[in-house]
Amino acid sequence: MRIAALLAALVSVLAQAAATPGEELVLIRIQYTVDSTNPSRRNDWNAKGFGRVLCNVSEALNRATSVKAARDPKVLTLEDPGLFSYPFLFMTGHFGCRLNEGEVVNLREHLTKGGFLFAAACCGNESFTKAFEGEMKKVFPNKELKLLPPEHPVFHTFYTIEKAKCLFGASEASERIERPPLRGIDVDGRTVVILSPYALTCGWTRKATCIDSCKRVATEDAFKIGINVIIYALTH
């Protein structure tokens, strides 16, 4: 209990240091060009439910920590001039993204000046992970998205996360307890991009089921990972 109280106090101090006093943290959902010639996939950056599931993350953050998060996340493109006012960016999808030169330049500048990008493959879809890796090569040509080791602070910032309940299929019958395979890019000793190849969005819907091919972290642990990544982003 004492450790939990201490941690909560620490997070409070650090979160206040990271945000302008009195202001709420606004989570940003990135609108991007979907990497597909199929017109029916054009809006995959905004597939059904992504806006709502990020609201659930804000709510979980407000409930569990002393970070004050705005209830409604905002949608921005990487070329929006207002981007630099927001430290925490999130993107997800099934098919992947294609960034233009302006988006690449802005994202690189934001990430090297204190911004943070969290990405998660919806339903654990490998097309998203592959495309995201490719686009990050444009942003940081000499960097790799490396598997984060268990001692990485993101697994310890608020919750201690050694293992997570992961589901591989429509129902909870496919449960496996694993270390979540988060991958990241470090710039000057700070991790500025984290990718989850397993879906978090599916867990954040708070529904127990998804599609047959879904690879996801189950709800409770998906929220814990989301909260840890946000706290890491605000304090590093």
Ligand SMILES: [Zn+2]
């Ligand atoms: Zn899913």
